[in-house]
Amino acid sequence: MSKVRWGVLGLAGAAVAAAGAWSLRGDAPTPGVPTTTVSEVRAGPPADLEQEVRALRAELEALRRNQGRLEQQPHTSPMQPVEGATAKDAEDPGPARDEEVVRAAREQQRQERVVELEAELELAANTEPRDAQWAAPTESLVTQSFQGPDFVGSRLARIECRTHLCTLEVEHDDGDAQAELLTSLLRVKGLRGQAVVRPRNEGGRRTSRVYLSRAGERLPMTLRK
Amino acid sequence: MMKNTFKKSVAALALLGALPSVAGPATYAGALCTSVSGFSAPSIFRSGRLINQTGAALEVVCPVQRNVNTVGFNETVSLLITARDPHLTENVCCTATVTEPDGTAIAADSGCTSGADTANPKSISLSIPATFASVNGFIALRCELPAPYSGYNSALSSFYISE
Numbered sequence: 042m043s044k045v046r047w048g049v050l051g052l053a054g055a056a057v058a059a060a061g062a063w064s065l066r067g068d069a070p071t072p073g074v075p076t077t078t079v080s081e082v083r084a085g086p087p088a089d090l091e092q093e094v095r096a097l098r099a100e101l102e103a104l105r106r107n108q109g110r111l112e113q114q115p116h117t118s119p120m121q122p123v124e125g126a127t128a129k130d131a132e133d134p135g136p137a138r139d140e141e142v143v144r145a146a147r148e149q150q151r152q153e154r155v156v157e158l159e160a161e162l163e164l165a166a167n168t169e170p171r172d173a174q175w176a177a178p179t180e181s182l183v184t185q186s187f188q189g190p191d192f193v194g195s196r197l198a199r200i201e202c203r204t205h206l207c208t209l210e211v212e213h214d215d216g217d218a219q220a221e222l223l224t225s226l227l228r229v230k231g232l233r234g235q236a237v238v239r240p241r242n243e244g245g246r247r248t249s250r251v252y253l254s255r256a257g258e259r260l261p262m263t264l265r266k
Numbered sequence: 267m268m269k270n271t272f273k274k275s276v277a278a279l280a281l282l283g284a285l286p287s288v289a290g291p292a293t294y295a296g297a298l299c300t301s302v303s304g305f306s307a308p309s310i311f312r313s314g315r316l317i318n319q320t321g322a323a324l325e326v327v328c329p330v331q332r333n334v335n336t337v338g339f340n341e342t343v344s345l346l347i348t349a350r351d352p353h354l355t356e357n358v359c360c361t362a363t364v365t366e367p368d369g370t371a372i373a374a375d376s377g378c379t380s381g382a383d384t385a386n387p388k389s390i391s392l393s394i395p396a397t398f399a400s401v402n403g404f405i406a407l408r409c410e411l412p413a414p415y416s417g418y419n420s421a422l423s424s425f426y427i428s429e
Contacts, residue, residue, distance in 0.1 A: 148400065148401075151397055151400070151401075154341065154397055155397065155398055158395070158397070158398070216368075216370075219370060220365075220368065220369050220370040220371065221371070222371070223363060223371035223372070223373075223374050224361070224363060224371050224374075224406075224408065227361045227363075227374055227376045228361075232376075233359070233376045233377060233378065234375070234376065235373075235374070235375045235393070235394070235395065236373065236374045236375070237372065237373045237374075237395055237398050238370075238371065238372055238373070238398075239398075240370055240372070257377070259393065260395065262395070264341040264342050264395055264397070265340065265341045
């Protein structure tokens with residue numbers, strides 16, 4: 042009986058010793074792993090993440106401002122209708138200033154897309170095969186049309202048609218002739234389709250480059266829907 | 267790993283926030299349009315439609331504000347014109363242009379009805395690559411309505427614009 046008691050006591054003692062050793066090992070710091078308390082484990086990750094998100098937001102805001110400043114320098118007036126308010130806004134960046142920055146950034150984005158799309162049109166104009174059955178009569182039609190009263194003040198310097206589009210180079214006497222070019226061109230019977238004008242004014246010399254699609258067709262470029 | 271994921275998430279949210287708003291689509295009555303020449307007898311407007319009762323072909327223009335203050339990813343302006351074309355040989359033809367603020371037409375599309383129908387309206391679908399013009403300009407729709415034919419008048423009922 043006493044042997045049984047001593048046996049039970051021995052087992053209990055061994056269990057207590059093992060538990061103590063295990064608990065001490067669990068608290069001991071592992072090399073290379075930072076020690077954290079339970080409360081730190083619970084509160085740590087959200088606090089870190091919040092701090093990180095805050096830092097990223099600040100960084101993003103700074104980048105946006107820098108981008109806006111850089112884009113505004115070479116930018117022309119049409120997208121800056123709040124120019125008068127910028128003196129105050131520059132000192133005190135507010136919603137108006139942010140809106141202006143966003144507008145300028147989007148205008149820059151649009152201009153980049155225009156360059157891309159025009160490159161597509163140029164590629165088609167230079168690489169498309171020539172459909173003589175359509176190209177020759179269309180070139181004649183456009184050339185004759187420029188003799189009419191609708192095109193007073195504009196001269197057709199060059200026209201070249203391929204399969205899906207024609208490219209025109211037009212010189213203008215004044216801004217009115219340049220402004221009305223596209224409308225006049227699409228009044229010509231037989232010219233029905235999409236058209237894009239790229240007006241230029243280099244030192245008072247006004248010219249326009251026109252891309253004109255075949256009747257009932259779209260210009261060969263990839264527009265985002 | 268976690269940091270990268272968060273950077274990506276923040277960047278994605280920033281891009282999402284930067285998505286521009288676009289002008290809401292709207293349908294306009296044909297009566298909004300006005301005769302180009304200004305010298306011919308006025309056409310008659312009924313129920314908002316523009317009816318050509320001049321006895322000759324009529325050219326009208328319909329200026330529409332371009333209610334966009336940001337550039338959208340949708341780079342086209344879509345138009346759907348509803349017209350009545352009873353003429354056997356002539357058609358209702360429309361040209362839509364997007365202009366710069368100074369009125370310089372930058373991009374356009376044009377199309378015509380086909381055939382003739384005295385009872386049912388016909389439609390013309392146009393698509394303008396509007397991204398070539400800055401957003402401060404306006405849209406102008408110009409339509410040619412053929413002369414009356416056998417007592418039936420051509421009419422411009424409405425036009426729908428979406429950007």
